[in-house]
Amino acid sequence: MSKRKSGRNVHGIILLDKRLGVSSNKALQEVRRLFNANKAGHTGSLDPLATGLLPLCFGEATKVSSLMLDDNKRYRVVVQLGVMTDTGDAEGEVILTKPVPDYSMASLKTCLQQFIGEIDQVPPMYSALKHNGKKLYELAREGITIEREARHITIFELNLLEGVQLEGVTLSGPDQLALEVHCSKGTYIRSLAEDIAHALGTCGTVKVLRRLEAGQFSIEQAKTIEQLTAMDEQALFASLIAVDKPLEFLPSAQLSEAEAASINYGQAINCPGSSNINGIISQGAIRMYHADVFLGLGEMGLDGKIAPKKLFNMTNH
Numbered sequence: 001m002s003k004r005k006s007g008r009n010v011h012g013i014i015l016l017d018k019r020l021g022v023s024s025n026k027a028l029q030e031v032r033r034l035f036n037a038n039k040a041g042h043t044g045s046l047d048p049l050a051t052g053l054l055p056l057c058f059g060e061a062t063k064v065s066s067l068m069l070d071d072n073k074r075y076r077v078v079v080q081l082g083v084m085t086d087t088g089d090a091e092g093e094v095i096l097t098k099p100v101p102d103y104s105m106a107s108l109k110t111c112l113q114q115f116i117g118e119i120d121q122v123p124p125m126y127s128a129l130k131h132n133g134k135k136l137y138e139l140a141r142e143g144i145t146i147e148r149e150a151r152h153i154t155i156f157e158l159n160l161l162e163g164v165q166l167e168g169v170t171l172s173g174p175d176q177l178a179l180e181v182h183c184s185k186g187t188y189i190r191s192l193a194e195d196i197a198h199a200l201g202t203c204g205t206v207k208v209l210r211r212l213e214a215g216q217f218s219i220e221q222a223k224t225i226e227q228l229t230a231m232d233e234q235a236l237f238a239s240l241i242a243v244d245k246p247l248e249f250l251p252s253a254q255l256s257e258a259e260a261a262s263i264n265y266g267q268a269i270n271c272p273g274s275s276n277i278n279g280i281i282s283q284g285a286i287r288m289y290h291a292d293v294f295l296g297l298g299e300m301g302l303d304g305k306i307a308p309k310k311l312f313n314m315t316n317h
Contacts, residue, residue, distance in 0.1 A: 010058040039062055044073075087190070254292075260295060271300065
């Protein structure tokens with residue numbers, strides 16, 4: 001995330017359909033320039049090889065980006081069997097080739113089944129995880145390999161796709177698998193592809209990867225950079241999604257003018273009357289509004305009071 005003093009205060013979320021071959025940061029900066037926005041960030045990088053849904057947060061929306069990182073994701077992936085690369089995808093250097101054994105459809109589906117549910121996954125070296133303050137992919141580029149601890153992830157769905165074409169790639173033969181994956185945060189599709197290939201008795205790498213969903217957002221809602229560039233300013237700003245949209249799962253409270261003033265001064269307030277509450281509140285985070293304007297997040301305590309947790313300043317662009 002970075003700031004530019006000469007830009008505008010833009011608040012909201014853009015769902016970008018990231019194109020092939022650009023980094024997530026480059027894609028962000030392209031859209032940021034369209035808005036001339038002061039502050040921007042993205043929620044979960046897509047590798048240059050990957051395409052698809054990339055939520056971009058502007059202004060006060062960057063305060064919810066960390067929460068969006070926790071969202072479940074859905075991908076479509078083509079796994080090239082018989083080839084392993086140093087990066088885990090087709091952009092890397094080939095480091096191993098192995099024959100692809102004959103397998104039946106039944107044995108393939110049995111293989112995939114073992115990856116559904118809670119599993120342990122070792123993150124790849126080519127990742128943004130850090131070791132002693134340095135990103136793993138930076139160490140990998142220096143030829144350094146670090147022992148990585150396995151992490152718990154969840155694969156909710158792992159479906160074999162048959163007779164499909166993904167990103168212009170027509171599947172041909174048993175050495176390519178097309179899969180749709182619904183997974184928890186922290187899942188590396190490149191590692192999953194390698195592990196599936198290994199379970200089939202060979203090696204593998206990601207050939208095509210496309211993100212379809214991130215939390216409540218889907219690729220059908222996303223715009224390409226070409227579509228955004230073609231918009232006039234009014235249409236561009238109209239395409240922004242409200243800052244509080246990703247927080248809809250939380251209960252909300254409508255505050256009076258006096259309650260809103262107390263919250264903005266950093267003071268806790270008594271829980272508003274039940275007629276002003278939407279959802280069941282016991283403890284935890286709650287959205288706060290005054291006159292339907294989003295104020296930020298509060299925290300309901302054991303004492304029944306709401307304390308300000310993260311306030312938002314929605315000044316106009």
